[in-house]
Amino acid sequence: MLRLIINGMPHRVAPGTLLIDALRLAGAPVPQVCHDARIAPSGGCRLCVVEIEGQQRPIASCTTIAEEGMQVRSHTATLQSFRKTNLELLAEHYPPDAVAARPDLPFHRLLNEFGVTAGGSVVTGTLFQDDTHPYIGVAMERCIRCDRCIRICDELQGQFVWEAIGRGSATYVAPGRGKTMLEGGCVSCGACVDTCPSGALFDKRSPAQPSSWTRSTCAYCGVGCQMEVGASAGRVVAVRPADSPVNRGHLCVKGRYAFEFNHADDRISTPMIRRDGAWEAKTWDVAFEHVATELLRIRTMHGADAIGVLGSARASNEENYLTQKFARVILGTNNVDCCARVCHTPSAKALKTMLGTGASTNSFDDIERARTILICGANPTENHPVVGARIKQAALHGAKLIVIDPRRTELAALADLHLAVRPGCNVPLINAIAAALIEENLVDQSFLAERVTGYESFVTFIQAYRPEQVAPECRVAAEDIRAAARLYSECRPSMCFHGLGTTEHLQGTEGVEALINLALLTGNLGRPGTGINPLRGQNNVQGAALMGCDPGSLTGAQSLKEAGPRFEAVWGAHLPKTHGLDLLQMMDEACSGRLKALWVIGYDIYLTLADAARSRAALANLDLLIIQDLFLNQTAHEFGTVFLPAASAFEKDGTFMNAERRVQRIRAAVAPPGEALPDWVIIQQLAGRLGHADGFEFAHPQAIWDEVRTVWPDVAGLTYDRLENEAPHWPCPNEQHPGTPVLHRTSFSAEKTAKLVPVPYIPTSESADADYPFLLTSGRRLYAFNAGTMTSRTPNSLLQPTDVLDMAPADALRFGLADGESVIVRSRYGAATLPLCVNDAVAPGELFVTFHCPELFVNNLTSSVRDRLVHTPEYKVTAVRVEKATRI
Numbered sequence: 010m011l012r013l014i015i016n017g018m019p020h021r022v023a024p025g026t027l028l029i030d031a032l033r034l035a036g037a038p039v040p041q042v043c044h045d046a047r048i049a050p051s052g053g054c055r056l057c058v059v060e061i062e063g064q065q066r067p068i069a070s071c072t073t074i075a076e077e078g079m080q081v082r083s084h085t086a087t088l089q090s091f092r093k094t095n096l097e098l099l100a101e102h103y104p105p106d107a108v109a110a111r112p113d114l115p116f117h118r119l120l121n122e123f124g125v126t127a128g129g130s131v132v133t134g135t136l137f138q139d140d141t142h143p144y145i146g147v148a149m150e151r152c153i154r155c156d157r158c159i160r161i162c163d164e165l166q167g168q169f170v171w172e173a174i175g176r177g178s179a180t181y182v183a184p185g186r187g188k189t190m191l192e193g194g195c196v197s198c199g200a201c202v203d204t205c206p207s208g209a210l211f212d213k214r215s216p217a218q219p220s221s222w223t224r225s226t227c228a229y230c231g232v233g234c235q236m237e238v239g240a241s242a243g244r245v246v247a248v249r250p251a252d253s254p255v256n257r258g259h260l261c262v263k264g265r266y267a268f269e270f271n272h273a274d275d276r277i278s279t280p281m282i283r284r285d286g287a288w289e290a291k292t293w294d295v296a297f298e299h300v301a302t303e304l305l306r307i308r309t310m311h312g313a314d315a316i317g318v319l320g321s322a323r324a325s326n327e328e329n330y331l332t333q334k335f336a337r338v339i340l341g342t343n344n345v346d347c348c349a350r351v352c353h354t355p356s357a358k359a360l361k362t363m364l365g366t367g368a369s370t371n372s373f374d375d376i377e378r379a380r381t382i383l384i385c386g387a388n389p390t391e392n393h394p395v396v397g398a399r400i401k402q403a404a405l406h407g408a409k410l411i412v413i414d415p416r417r418t419e420l421a422a423l424a425d426l427h428l429a430v431r432p433g434c435n436v437p438l439i440n441a442i443a444a445a446l447i448e449e450n451l452v453d454q455s456f457l458a459e460r461v462t463g464y465e466s467f468v469t470f471i472q473a474y475r476p477e478q479v480a481p482e483c484r485v486a487a488e489d490i491r492a493a494a495r496l497y498s499e500c501r502p503s504m505c506f507h508g509l510g511t512t513e514h515l516q517g518t519e520g521v522e523a524l525i526n527l528a529l530l531t532g533n534l535g536r537p538g539t540g541i542n543p544l545r546g547q548n549n550v551q552g553a554a555l556m557g558c559d560p561g562s563l564t565g566a567q568s569l570k571e572a573g574p575r576f577e578a579v580w581g582a583h584l585p586k587t588h589g590l591d592l593l594q595m596m597d598e599a600c601s602g603r604l605k606a607l608w609v610i611g612y613d614i615y616l617t618l619a620d621a622a623r624s625r626a627a628l629a630n631l632d633l634l635i636i637q638d639l640f641l642n643q644t645a646h647e648f649g650t651v652f653l654p655a656a657s658a659f660e661k662d663g664t665f666m667n668a669e670r671r672v673q674r675i676r677a678a679v680a681p682p683g684e685a686l687p688d689w690v691i692i693q694q695l696a697g698r699l700g701h702a703d704g705f706e707f708a709h710p711q712a713i714w715d716e717v718r719t720v721w722p723d724v725a726g727l728t729y730d731r732l733e734n735e736a737p738h739w740p741c742p743n744e745q746h747p748g749t750p751v752l753h754r755t756s757f758s759a760e761k762t763a764k765l766v767p768v769p770y771i772p773t774s775e776s777a778d779a780d781y782p783f784l785l786t787s788g789r790r791l792y793a794f795n796a797g798t799m800t801s802r803t804p805n806s807l808l809q810p811t812d813v814l815d816m817a818p819a820d821a822l823r824f825g826l827a828d829g830e831s832v833i834v835r836s837r838y839g840a841a842t843l844p845l846c847v848n849d850a851v852a853p854g855e856l857f858v859t860f861h862c863p864e865l866f867v868n869n870l871t872s873s874v875r876d877r878l879v880h881t882p883e884y885k886v887t888a889v890r891v892e893k894a895t896r897i
C-alpha cells in the first residue's frame with residue numbers, strides 16, 4: 010500500500026489508484042463533470058484539479074496516479090475559486106430552467122453547490138436535434154462538451170456513434186454518420202445517457218427520480234448483467250446499469266430499456282380454465298383443484314409417465330429446483346425438461362462427456378486476457394450484447410479474432426479471419442483446423458503428454474479432414490483454415506465462444522466435441538484466457554437445466570443412478586429410476602397419444618419449437634395443457650386448457666445462473682399484478698393440493714436455495730448472505746472457497762486426463778436442390794428476444810417491427826425480388842410469408858430469418874431433423890425456395 014498525506018492527514022491506497030479515487034476514499038471527493046470510471050480519464054473539465062506539494066501548478070486528479078509520499082491539498086480557497094470560475098464558463102449558455110427541473114443531475118448539483126447561476130444566453134451555432142429515437146431524448150442546448158457520450162460510446166460499447174463536429178467554440182456533438190442516432194449506428198444501449206452529467210441526453214420514457222431502486226439481474230440473455238430497477242407507484246419505470254464484474258456498468262437495449270412488458274395491458278393476472286374453447290377466469294382455489302384432480306386422474310388412468318413437465322429459463326433456480334422435485338417426488342416421473350434442450354444441451358453433453366463438467370470452462374473476465382478469440386456460430390453483439398461489446402473492445406485493442414459463421418455478422422466484419430462456413434459444415438471445418446494443427450506441428454506437446462489421451466488414434470482419424478480436402482464442401486479456402494489453426498495455436502491464450510450456430514444441428518453435440526478437440530490439442534484449457542465457453546441464450550437456461558429440469562439427471566447434473574439414493578434420503582421419497590422423456594420425445598409421445606398432460610412454465614413451445622406442424626399435432630392431442638406464464642402466449646392461445654398467472658423477474662426474489670457459472674440474486678422491485686404469484690408459490694400450493702405439503706414448505710426462496718446447497722456440493726458455499734455482495738463461480742464447495750473462474754486447471758473433474766474424440770462428419774438430410782435451392786438459417790436480432798413475448802410489448806418493437814428474410818443482392822437480382830417486398834418462403838415442411846431484406850451479410854444461396862413474430866410463424870418452415878445424441882432441433886439448416894407474394 011502507498012502512504013499519502015491528504016489535507017494534512019495520512020491515508021493508504023493501493024498502488025495504481027487514481028488520485029481522484031484516493032481523494033474519494035479519504036472522504037475528500039473533488040468535483041468533476043468529465044470523469045467516469047468506465048472510460049479512460051481525460052482531464053478535460055479541470056474541476057478535479059488539486060495542489061501537490063512540490064508541483065508549481067495544480068494538476069487534474071483524474072489523470073494522476075497516486076505516488077508514495079504525495080502530499081495533496083484538495084479544497085483550498087484558490088482551488089475552489091478556480092472551480093467556480095470553470096463552472097461559470099461551462100454554465101454561460103446553460104438553460105436555467107433545466108437546472109431547476111433536474112437538481113439531481115451531477116452538473117446541476119455542482120452549480121447549486123458552488124452558487125453558480127446558469128447564464129441562459131442564447132446558443133449560437135449548430136445544435137444536433139433528433140426526436141426519432143423511442144428511448145433516448147436529445148436536448149443539446151444542455152451539452153457542456155465534457156465528451157463523455159463520445160468516449161463511452163467508443164470505449165465501452167465500441168459503436169463510435171458520437172463525434173465532436175466543427176472547430177473551436179463552434180464545435181458541437183452529433184452522430185458522425187447519418188441524420189439521427191439510429192442512422193449513425195446507435196444500438197440503444199443508453200450508455201451515453203447514463204454518463205451524461207447535464208441532461209443533454211436523457212431517457213424519454215423514465216421519470217427523473219423513481220421512488221425506489223432495487224438491485225437485480227437482467228431477465229433477458231445469459232450474460233447476467235446486474236442492474237438497478239427503478240419503481241414508482243408499484244410499476245417498473247426505469248432501469249440503470251449496476252457495477253459488477255459481469256457487465257462493468259453497462260447494459261444493452263433489452264436490459265436497459267425493454268421493461269414495459271411488465272405492465273402491458275394484456276398481462277394475465279387471474280387463473281383461467283378453458284371450457285368449450287373459451288377462457289373463464291377462476292379463483293386460485295378452483296384452478297388448483299382442477300389441476301390436481303386432472304393430474305391425479307391422468308396418472309391413475311395412464312401412469313405417471315403420461316405426464317410431462319417443462320421448467321423455465323425465465324424462472325429462478327429455486328423455482329426450477331421445485332419444478333423437477335415436483336415431477337419426480339409427486340408425479341413420480343423423470344419426464345421433466347426445459348428449453349436447454351433446444352439450445353445448449355449439446356454443449357452440456359459434450360463438455361461433461363469430454364471434460365467432466367457440462368458448463369463454460371472460463372469467465373467473461375478472460376475476454377481481456379485472451380490474445381485470440383474464436384467465435385463459432387454465435388453473434389454476440391446482437392444476442393449477448395454486453396459480452397459482444399467486450400469482445401469488440403478486445404479486438405479493437407489488439408486481440409486476434411476468428412469468426413466461424415455463414416453470415417457476415419458485425420464481429421465477422423471486424424475479424425482477422427472470417428470463415429464463412431456453409432451451413433451444416435461446422436464439423437468438417439473444425440476437424441480441418443485440427444488436421445492443420447497436427448500437420449503443421451502446432452499442437453502443444455507438453456499439454457498433450459501430461460493431460461490428453463487418444464492422440465495417436467486421433468491423428469489417424471483426422472487425416473481424412475485435411476484442409477485442402479474439405480475446403481470445397483465447407484466453402485472456406487484451405488489457406489484460411491490453416492491461418493485459423495496458426496492463429497489459434499500460436500497467438501495464445503486462445504478463448505473459444507460458441508453459440509446456437511454450433512449446437513442447433515444434426516451434429517450439434519459433435520460440433521462442440523470438435524471445438525474441445527482444438528482446445529485439447531493446443532493446451533487452450535485450464536488457464537485464464539482460454540477455454541470452451543457456450544454463450545447461453547436465456548437468462549437462466551443454464552440454471553434451469555442444472556437444477557434438474559433434465560430427464561436424465563438430477564440437480565447439478567448428478568446421475569439418476571448414482572446420486573438418486575442421496576436425493577431420496579434428503580427428499581424422503583422414492584424416485585423414478587428410468588430415464589424420462591425429453592421435450593422432443595414428449596412431443597412425439599403426445600402425437601402418438603401416450604403423453605396426456607403437459608405443464609409448461611414460462612416457455613412458448615409452440616412458437617419456438619422447430620417443425621410447427623408436428624408441435625400442432627402434439628399439443629392438440631393433449632388432454633391437459635397447463636400454461637404458467639405472464640401472457641397468453643401462442644401455446645396457451647392455441648392449445649392451453651389451464652392458465653396459471655405467474656410473477657415476472659421484477660416481482661420476485663431468487664437467483665439466476667449466468668453463462669459463466671455465476672449465481673446472482675434477483676430481487677422483487679414491485680408486487681405482481683392482481684392474483685399472479687411467483688412460480689415457486691404456485692408449485693408449492695399445488696404440491697399441497699396433491700397431499701405433499703411436506704418437502705415443499707418453504708417460507709422464502711432462500712430456504713429452497715439452502716436445500717439446493719445440501720444436494721449439490723458444488724454450490725454449497727454460495728449462501729444468500731454471500732450472494733448479497735458477490736457472485737462467485739461454482740464450483741464453490743464451502744463458504745470460505747473463493748469460487749472457480751477457471752475449470753480444469755490441473756485435472757478434468759475426476760480424471761487427470763481428457764480424451765480426444767474422433768468426430769466423423771455425418772451430413773444432415775437437409776440439402777438444397779432444384780426445388781429448394783436455398784439453405785435457410787434462423788436466429789435472433791438485437792431488439793427482439795426469442796418468442797418476442799417480452800420485447801414485442803415494449804418500444805423495442807418500433808426498432809424491429811417484424812421478422813424479415815435476409816437475402817444476398819445477387820440472389821434478389823436473380824429471382825427478380827426487391828428489398829422490402831413480401832415473399833413466400835416454402836420448405837418441405839411448411840410456408841411463411843414475410844418481408845425481404847436484401848443485404849450482403851448472407852452469402853448467395855443462403856438466407857437468414859428470425860422467429861420472433863407469431864403472425865409470421867417462421868417455425869412452420871423448420872425441419873424435424875434433430876441432434877443425433879440429445880435431440881436438439883436443427884434450426885440452422887432448412888432447404889427452402891422463395892416466391893413473390895402478392896400481399897402479406
Ligand code: SF4
Pocket residue numbers: 227228229230231232233234256259260261262263264265392393394395396
Ligand atoms: Fe440483459 Fe444480456 Fe443485455 Fe446484459 S447483455 S443487459 S444480460 S440482455
